[in-house]
Amino acid sequence: MPTFCGAQKLNIITLSVLSLAMSTDAFAASITKGSTLKNPRVLSAIKLGLLFGCIEAIAPIVGWLIGSAGADYVEAFDHWIAFVLLVGLGVHMLLESRKEDDDDEEELAPNTKRSFIATLLTAVGTSIDAMTVGISLAFMKVNIYLAAAMIGLATTIMVTIGALLGNVMSGWVGKKAEAIGGVALIFIGCGILYSHTMA
Numbered sequence: 001m002p003t004f005c006g007a008q009k010l011n012i013i014t015l016s017v018l019s020l021a022m023s024t025d026a027f028a029a030s031i032t033k034g035s036t037l038k039n040p041r042v043l044s045a046i047k048l049g050l051l052f053g054c055i056e057a058i059a060p061i062v063g064w065l066i067g068s069a070g071a072d073y074v075e076a077f078d079h080w081i082a083f084v085l086l087v088g089l090g091v092h093m094l095l096e097s098r099k100e101d102d103d104d105e106e107e108l109a110p111n112t113k114r115s116f117i118a119t120l121l122t123a124v125g126t127s128i129d130a131m132t133v134g135i136s137l138a139f140m141k142v143n144i145y146l147a148a149a150m151i152g153l154a155t156t157i158m159v160t161i162g163a164l165l166g167n168v169m170s171g172w173v174g175k176k177a178e179a180i181g182g183v184a185l186i187f188i189g190c191g192i193l194y195s196h197t198m199a
Contacts, residue, residue: 010142014191017184018147019154022060022133024181025093026052026126027158033119034166042164049160052123057152059127063134064144079193082136086189089132093182133185140192 010018030048130151137144 010137010140010147014188015142015147015150016154018133018188019150020158021090021181021184021188022056022130022151023155023158024178025096025129026056026123026155027162028097028178029122029126030159030162031166033122034163045160045163048119048163049156049158051119052126052159053152053156055123055127056130056155057148059130060134060137060148060151061144063131063136064138065134066131067135067138079139079197082139083189083193085132085136086185086192089129090182090185090189093129093178093185097176097179097182 030052033048034045133151134144134148137147
């Protein structure tokens, strides 16, 4: 694992906040999907959580590998890259949280090949943000495997809860959760830039 002079080191608290922020878009998606089930079962919700969690854990590692490939060439402004990626992603999540949902609601229909593919594609789609974060983590002193595991665990828990409570929470929690996640990423990005420039 490469380390860079002057790279910002993320502590466990920041990683925890980052993990929760990364799980919010998947959480919002799981609420929407859970709302289509009349009687969501715990086992089904756990399976959905594990699917999202595993994909969400893999994504930052992929991003980290991509970022690491060019990290040696951008060491002088690596904190700016991390700042732009995290803040840009946070702003994107805030904008997405203001949009109305027009996704079709049949994606989680049980026991159909079509629904599994739709759910898988949703999981991959919500993990793109985590891959972007993985790229930014390549410019910091961080154990990427610990970060990925924490992101995956947080996503598994949040998606399981979202799927179980979808009927109750749909329409008023999902988008708010995504907005909170966006704000958290903006604060983390600003904190990285501030601590580096003030060092």
